[in-house]
Amino acid sequence: MGILEFLQQPWPWYVAGPLIGLTVPLLLLVGGKHFGVSANLRHACAIIPNRIDFFNYDWRKAGIWNLVFTAGILIGALVGGVLLANPEPLQVAAATQADLAEIGVATDGGFVPSEIYSWSNLLTLPGLLLMVGGGFLVGFGARYAGGCTSGHAIMGLAELQLPSLVAVIGFFVGGLVMTHSLLPLILGL
């Protein structure tokens, strides 16, 4: 298998997982920085002049390293998802395909079901609830909990922090309720 082929195909969990984990020591050893993506949402608010105490701090000093890291994510995803995109359709577990078909979601080979997560569906009720409402909950919940999947599930758990374990259990409770109870309702609207 050539290097180009390797870079194009999806990587199994035992390759991708450890490589994602290495982001933590990379950031610590390069500059003593703690892995966490959602703090950038707070920095984005702090850039806007405002009178809210939570957003009045020196975002340049505290956050520019992370915003630069974020710019790197965008470029890395552009290279990985466009220039070196996997030419094959996304493979999804048969049981998941069957469950999704029951609530009217087709497995179309893309990262996301294009009939739901698209500009043309944005102004429908399900589109608004899932994209605008879902995004709002991601931002609100991440800051309320003090971190997201990177800050709590990876960084916090790696530091053996009990608060992070509690937050991750919360992530799962919310995710299970949305997947099994709310998603079928929303898609039926």
Place this chain on the structure above:
Amino acid sequence: MDATRTTPQPDISTGDHVRANLKYLPIGFYFGFILIKSEVVAWYRIQEMFRFQSFHMYGVIGAAVLVAALSVWLIKRFKLRALDGSDITFTPKAPTYPRYIIGGTFFGLGWAATGACPGPILALIGSGLSVFLVVLASAVLGTWTYGLLRHKLPH
């Protein structure tokens, strides 16, 4: 949060800050590239995870935590310093649990609704799914709302 509350220093421009922190660009590139190649950015992978129908996400997150935990242990054990000379410190998170339970549950609802957490939202935008710019803008609005209501919320 390591956000400090000092006032902005006008003698250091934003551009200077960016230049001083450019070393984090390749690390972000590395992370974004793997987010795509591991397919953890896929809405369908998140569905598989919350329906317990594939091991993939558990394998990725579990292996990432294992490698990260081992790294943190080694860094503490050998009291390593960062390449730029700065100290590597770890601060225990405040043990005030309502915020983790309530905030975490809100976050989980959003994670499953969008099929993406903050890193993957950015990666999906990078991979050309431009409608996730709306998800990102909503996430900023959600963060803003938290900042507004913070003093009224149980922590």
